[in-house]
Amino acid sequence: MFKILKKRDVSPSVKLIEVEAPLVANSAKSGQFVVLRLKEGGERIPLTIADKNKAAGTLTIVFQVVGKTTQELATYKEGDFIKDLLGPLGKATDFGSAKNIVCVAGGVGIAEIYPEVKELHEDKKKVTTIIGARNKSLLFFEDELKTVSSAFYVTTDDGSYGRKGFVSEVLKELLEKDKSIDLVVAVGPVIMMKVVSDLTKNYGVRTIVSLNPIMLDATGMCGACRVTVGGKTLFGCVDGPSFDGHQVDFGELMKRLNQFKDEEKNSAEIYKLKCPECR
Amino acid sequence: MPINPKKTDMPKQAPEARVKNFTEVALGYDEADALKEAARCLQCKKPLCVDGCPVNINIPAFIKLVGEKKYDEAAKKIKETNSLPAVCGRVCPQEEQCELKCIVGKKNEPVGIGRLERFVADAEMKAGNIEKNVVKLPEKKIAKVAIAGAGPAGLTCAGDLARLGYEVTIYESLHATGGVLRYGIPQFRLPKEILDIEVDYLRKLGVNIIVNVLVGKTIPIPELFKQGFAAVFIGAGAGLPSFLGVPGENFAGVYSANEYLTRINLMQAYKFPETDTPVRIGNRVAVVGAGNVAMDAARCSLRLGAKEVYIVYRRSEEEMPARKEEIENAVEEGVKLHLLTAPVEVLGDEKTGRVKGMKVIKCKLGEPDASGRRRPVIIPGSEYVMDLDTVVSAIGQSPNPLIPQSMPELKIGKWGNIVTNEETGETSVAGVYAGGDIATGAATVIAAMGAGKKAAASMDKYIKNKLGIS
Numbered sequence: 001m002f003k004i005l006k007k008r009d010v011s012p013s014v015k016l017i018e019v020e021a022p023l024v025a026n027s028a029k030s031g032q033f034v035v036l037r038l039k040e041g042g043e044r045i046p047l048t049i050a051d052k053n054k055a056a057g058t059l060t061i062v063f064q065v066v067g068k069t070t071q072e073l074a075t076y077k078e079g080d081f082i083k084d085l086l087g088p089l090g091k092a093t094d095f096g097s098a099k100n101i102v103c104v105a106g107g108v109g110i111a112e113i114y115p116e117v118k119e120l121h122e123d124k125k126k127v128t129t130i131i132g133a134r135n136k137s138l139l140f141f142e143d144e145l146k147t148v149s150s151a152f153y154v155t156t157d158d159g160s161y162g163r164k165g166f167v168s169e170v171l172k173e174l175l176e177k178d179k180s181i182d183l184v185v186a187v188g189p190v191i192m193m194k195v196v197s198d199l200t201k202n203y204g205v206r207t208i209v210s211l212n213p214i215m216l217d218a219t220g221m222c223g224a225c226r227v228t229v230g231g232k233t234l235f236g237c238v239d240g241p242s243f244d245g246h247q248v249d250f251g252e253l254m255k256r257l258n259q260f261k262d263e264e265k266n267s268a269e270i271y272k273l274k275c276p277e278c279r
Numbered sequence: 280m281p282i283n284p285k286k287t288d289m290p291k292q293a294p295e296a297r298v299k300n301f302t303e304v305a306l307g308y309d310e311a312d313a314l315k316e317a318a319r320c321l322q323c324k325k326p327l328c329v330d331g332c333p334v335n336i337n338i339p340a341f342i343k344l345v346g347e348k349k350y351d352e353a354a355k356k357i358k359e360t361n362s363l364p365a366v367c368g369r370v371c372p373q374e375e376q377c378e379l380k381c382i383v384g385k386k387n388e389p390v391g392i393g394r395l396e397r398f399v400a401d402a403e404m405k406a407g408n409i410e411k412n413v414v415k416l417p418e419k420k421i422a423k424v425a426i427a428g429a430g431p432a433g434l435t436c437a438g439d440l441a442r443l444g445y446e447v448t449i450y451e452s453l454h455a456t457g458g459v460l461r462y463g464i465p466q467f468r469l470p471k472e473i474l475d476i477e478v479d480y481l482r483k484l485g486v487n488i489i490v491n492v493l494v495g496k497t498i499p500i501p502e503l504f505k506q507g508f509a510a511v512f513i514g515a516g517a518g519l520p521s522f523l524g525v526p527g528e529n530f531a532g533v534y535s536a537n538e539y540l541t542r543i544n545l546m547q548a549y550k551f552p553e554t555d556t557p558v559r560i561g562n563r564v565a566v567v568g569a570g571n572v573a574m575d576a577a578r579c580s581l582r583l584g585a586k587e588v589y590i591v592y593r594r595s596e597e598e599m600p601a602r603k604e605e606i607e608n609a610v611e612e613g614v615k616l617h618l619l620t621a622p623v624e625v626l627g628d629e630k631t632g633r634v635k636g637m638k639v640i641k642c643k644l645g646e647p648d649a650s651g652r653r654r655p656v657i658i659p660g661s662e663y664v665m666d667l668d669t670v671v672s673a674i675g676q677s678p679n680p681l682i683p684q685s686m687p688e689l690k691i692g693k694w695g696n697i698v699t700n701e702e703t704g705e706t707s708v709a710g711v712y713a714g715g716d717i718a719t720g721a722a723t724v725i726a727a728m729g730a731g732k733k734a735a736a737s738m739d740k741y742i743k744n745k746l747g748i749s
Contacts, residue, residue: 023497037454043546043555044454068555084454086491216546216556217462219452219493220681222538223520228529235519238680252529255632259531263557270552 001081002036005058010140013065014108015074016050022057024049024087030115031093031210031242034059035218037084038072045069046215046237048112048187049088059087062111062141068267075275089218093208093242095119098183100126102174103149104167104196106133109188110141112210114148116185121148128181129153130170132192136161168195175203182206186245190254197245207245211236213256228252284387287316289394294611298581301466301549304608305369310348313398317345320390323382328392331380333729334361334435338377338392345395354403355412357396362438362484363431363477363728365404366460368397369469371725372602404476413483420446422509422742427494427682430458431724432514432715434481435731436738441484443739448508449486452493455545458516459716459724462545463537465575467582471544495685500711509745510738512704513697513713514731517721518679522672523567527625532559532634536572536673543579561668563587565637567622568673569599574606576671577614588614589665593621593642593655619643621655623662625670636666678717694720704734712738 006018024034033048045067051060065074076082093116095101101120105113110131120127129149133139134157146152153170154162163170167188175181184207186196193209200207213225213236225236230247234240290306291297297304308316320342328338336357344353357364373379373393381389403409421444426433429451437447455461456478460469482488492498494513503511520535522528534542539558542548546556564580566573569592580588590609592599595618599606610616619642626636641661644653678696683689690698690707697706697713704712714730716722743749 023492027497027499041547041550041554084491086452086454086493086497088496089493216538216541217453220518220679221462221516221520221676222541223522223535224538226522226529233522233529238519238684252632256529256531258632260557260559263551263559267552267555267557 001083002085004076004078004080004082007076007078010062010111011138013138014062014111014140015065016060016062016111017073017076018058018060019082019085020057021059021085021087024085025052025054025057025059028052028059028088029092030119032088032090033241034061034085034087035089035215036082036086038069038076039083042083043069044084044216044218046089046212046218048210048241050111050114052115062108064108067264068271071268071271071275086218089237090241091239093185093210095125095183095185095208096206098125098206100178100180101183101185102128102130102171102181104130104171104184104186104188104192106131106167106188106192107138109192109210110139110145113185113187114141114144116187117145118148126150128174130155130167132156132167134158166195167192168199171196172199175200175205183208184245186210190250190257193245194250197248197250201246208242209245209248210241211243211248211253212241213253214259227256282319282383282387283315286319286388286391287312287394289391294613297467298612301582303470304467307401308394308398313345313395314348316391316395317342319383320346321382327380327382328377328390331377333376333725334367334732336361336377336396341399342390342392342395345399350399350402351406351408351412353399354408357399358412360732361435361728362481363434364396365400365473365477366431366469367725367728368393368395368400369473370460370464372723374603376725404473409476409480410483413480414442416442416485417444420444421748422446422746423448423507424510424512424738424742425450425494425503425508426512426514428452428458428514428516428715428717429456429478429488429490430514430516430715430727431460432516432727432731433458433512434478435728436512436514436714436735437486438481438484439732439735440738441481441486443735445739445742447486449488450492450494450498451488451490453545454490456488456490458514462541463572463575465540465544465579467578468575493681495682500682500686504710509742510710510712512731512734512738513682513706513711513717514715514727515679515682515717516727517676517716518695520672520676521674523622523625523674525622525624527627528672530625530627530634531632532561532627532668533625533670533672535676536566536568536576536671537676539576539671540572540579543583549583558583559669560585563589563665563667564669564671565589565591565617565665565667566671566673567591568675569594569601570673570675571601571605573671573673574601574609574614576673578609578612580669580671581612581614585669589617590614591617591620591622591637591639593619594652595619595644598652617665619655621657626664634667634670636664637670638662638664675721678720682717696720702733703737704730705737710741
């Protein structure tokens with residue numbers, strides 16, 4: 001059992017929890033994730049570790065309310081327990097010898113990129129951060145990211161905050177201006193990571209994306225999370241979740257992510273009917 | 280009285296009934312069946328059956344006790360060397376092990392040793408005597424040992440070490456114990472309630488089981504030694520599944536058998552949406568492969584409402600690696616065998632990314648290959664298309680890569696397996712032992728149990744030697 005010590009809403013659809021998990025906090029590195037299962041009969045879902053506190057033995061997890069399990073987790077309060085939590089899983093992100101890095105994040109990826117920006121900052125790298133969302137109410141972590149970034153940009157699709165437009169537009173301008181950028185890290189919706197990867201390919205800048213395929217055991221056993229990278233079948237939980245964005249077959253990934261769309265929708269709707277807090 | 284040439288039949292659920300439920304197919308002997316079968320044992324002075332048992336059960340002794348109606352004593356006799364008799368009685372391939380060596384089997388059918396083992400274990404459970412029969416172990420423990428993985432190898436190793444006087448902790452990465460016994464073998468072959476009781480028996484022996492810990496990730500192995508564990512056994516089991524190696528294998532609706540069975544067994548997708556994990560089956564399912572795992576996947580598909588279920592296998596019936604009785608069960612239930620047939624391409628809908636069929640090609644058998652089995656040779660021009668909603672790849676897997684990745688000094692073989700001394704389970708790192716699929720690649724439950732047993736004996740020796748205990 002894993003106790004929720006803190007919980008807050010970072011946006012209407014994005015929640016943050018701090019969970020007591022000392023063993024995981026002790027070993028976690030940036031880019032890694034956990035799998036959790038709320039209760040008996042529950043599904044196992046992977047969530048990225050947004051931050052950790054070794055001394056306190058806690059993990060910060062930020063999640064977007066999308067399906068049944070995240071709806072249900074959103075109803076959990078401080079002091080409640082998550083039944084099962086396993087981690088840290090996946091490989092830590094390998095930034096190589098990059099010195100001038102642009103980190104691009106959208107949606108819940110804003111939380112997921114935070115530990116990476118922080119690590120690069122602590123390693124004295126030049127790190128520029130671009131975050132984006134559909135509108136202002138979906139943005140969060142601005143202050144946290146600003147303090148660990150050398151330069152910081154915000155975009156919203158509707159122009160309600162920051163610059164109107166997409167993260168990729170800011171990225172394009174930076175790539176045009178600054179030829180010393182040697183790495184781009186993109187975390188967020190699949191389509192955003194694809195657009196970023198297509199763009200950086202033109203500039204020949206190495207790009208790491210953090211993929212979120214469907215997972216089941218997440219311990220290298222079931223193969224549900226397979227992705228095609230450079231024409232080869234690799235596994236999100238063992239080889240990833242970070243991959244070379246120029247090599248990833250995003251089209252296949254999107255189709256595989258939709259595999260259980262009807263079932264997921266059905267499950268979420270049934271839950272909504274039963275759960276007064278979710279309506 | 281002449282010996283009955285035939286084994287006493289195992290009562291079973293009728294095929295047309297069982298194909299609609301997940302309850303156990305084989306119903307087990309009643310007392311009369313068991314006594315009848317026990318009477319077939321010759322009580323050999325030099326019993327060959329025991330040599331055929333990877334966990335060295337004193338088979339004639341327990342069968343003698345059955346004949347004397349001393350069922351509790353029989354259970355204790357088995358548990359001297361095997362902590363999981365109800366599991367083994369159900370899933371061991373006895374026909375290749377103890378029963379293969381049985382003297383009665385030279386002229387007649389061998390004694391139904393597995394069926395009797397199951398009877399004894401079930402009788403002890405039904406009588407509620409497990410707790411009462413637990414052996415008393417000394418309070419003072421010799422040392423602490425850690426085990427990675429609560430599957431067949433780890434559980435067996437734990438049981439033996441506990442009986443030898445160690446304080447044993449098992450770390451399991453999944454949220455439940457049993458490993459392949461839970462996520463792989465379906466309810467209708469091994470009810471999870473039975474597994475729970477046998478795992479609980481280990482707890483009664485003092486074994487501490489902690490779930491949600493992945494050794495190598497959550498706790499690195501060197502950290503375990505720092506925490507005072509004197510030795511570590513790795514029974515991490517199966518790893519990444521092999522896929523077909525043909526175009527289209529990543530279409531939605533192509534599952535590895537591990538994923539398919541894990542959804543159904545561990546995550547209980549057959550109860551969706553009452554449970555949260557779905558599995559999509561459709562009407563027509565092809566399972567590629569012909570081992571026990573393939574049979575399990577095929578039989579689950581029928582129970583989940585598939586109308587047509589096919590086994591696609593490139594060799595002939597004779598080479599099928601599954602147990603004969605599992606093949607018979609599957610065929611009785613309506614699984615159709617497409618033998619001498621190999622997949623060429625999985626066909627899918629480019630727009631939705633979902634499977635819609637599989638192009639296959641007919642084969643004939645040629646000369647024996649390196650495995651000694653006759654090599655399948657494709658017959659040019661014999662391709663045809665099977666219309667399908669689901670394809671399950673049940674052609675094996677490589678050992679789990681995570682622990683080897685986390686410990687570079689651990690010597691790895693060319694298949695990604697941890698290299699061990701087969702007799703002792705020793706790895707290239709002192710104090711670290713391994714056994715089961717992680718060391719040998721995919722094999723049987725009982726082979727893993729045998730490896731756990733051998734490792735326990737050598738860990739005992741290693742620790743006592745180190746501590747200067749003779």
